[in-house]
Amino acid sequence: MSERFLTYFAADVAALMALGARLCPLLKTGDVLTLTGELGAGKTTLARGLIQSALGTAQDVPSPTYTLVQSYELSHYELWHCDLYRLAAPDDVLELGLIDMEADIVSLIEWPDKMGGHLNPQALNCHITFKDGGREVVLSGPAHWRSRLEGLGI
Numbered sequence: 093m094s095e096r097f098l099t100y101f102a103a104d105v106a107a108l109m110a111l112g113a114r115l116c117p118l119l120k121t122g123d124v125l126t127l128t129g130e131l132g133a134g135k136t137t138l139a140r141g142l143i144q145s146a147l148g149t150a151q152d153v154p155s156p157t158y159t160l161v162q163s164y165e166l167s168h169y170e171l172w173h174c175d176l177y178r179l180a181a182p183d184d185v186l187e188l189g190l191i192d193m194e195a196d197i198v199s200l201i202e203w204p205d206k207m208g209g210h211l212n213p214q215a216l217n218c219h220i221t222f223k224d225g226g227r228e229v230v231l232s233g234p235a236h237w238r239s240r241l242e243g244l245g246i
């Protein structure tokens with residue numbers, strides 16, 4: 093059962109990255125964060141904000157468009173940033189090792205629909221849409237996320 097927790101308006105790239113930065117300390121090993129929205133919505137931008145807040149802004153955070161997975165050793169967890177847009181079939185996600193590793197990492201997954209039934213039902217979803225020249229982000233997922241998201245301070 094998915095609940096809608098909050099709606100956040102990001103007027104510009106910096107505001108969208110700031111939401112990612114706020115999410116970073118709330119996550120722990122085993123968490124799955126899905127990023128949805130059409131091409132160019134800002135999924136990678138939000139992921140970049142989250143990752144760079146932990147690594148420092150000097151570090152490049154490329155889109156995993158072609159590699160499908162980029163992994164990062166952050167201070168409190170290992171994080172895999174995945175872009176499944178080019179996944180040909182849901183079962184191909186098994187070859188990436190994402191399912192085997194899921195319990196030991198934090199997964200940030202763009203285009204999660206591509207993994208079909210392999211997607212963890214406990215995932216928190218950030219859905220991004222175009223609005224008023226910026227972006228609107230809706231966070232939704234299973235009820236247990238509600239209390240954790242209070243730490244966002246939004």
Ligand SMILES: Nc1ncnc2c1ncn2[C@@H]1O[C@H](COP(=O)(O)OP(=O)(O)OP(=O)(O)O)[C@@H](O)[C@H]1O
Pocket residue numbers: 102103104105106107108129130131132133134135136137138155175202225226227
């Ligand atoms: N809040 C915002 N307001 C205006 N423009 C934004 C905002 N956030 C991101 N953008 C712009 O929108 C684009 C988003 O690109 P990004 O790669 O993050 O999208 P994506 O959802 O990951 O796309 P893809 O589906 O191709 O992976 C970038 O050009 C970025 O500069």
Ligand SMILES: [Mg+2]
Pocket residue numbers: 135136137155175202
């Ligand atoms: Mg992207």
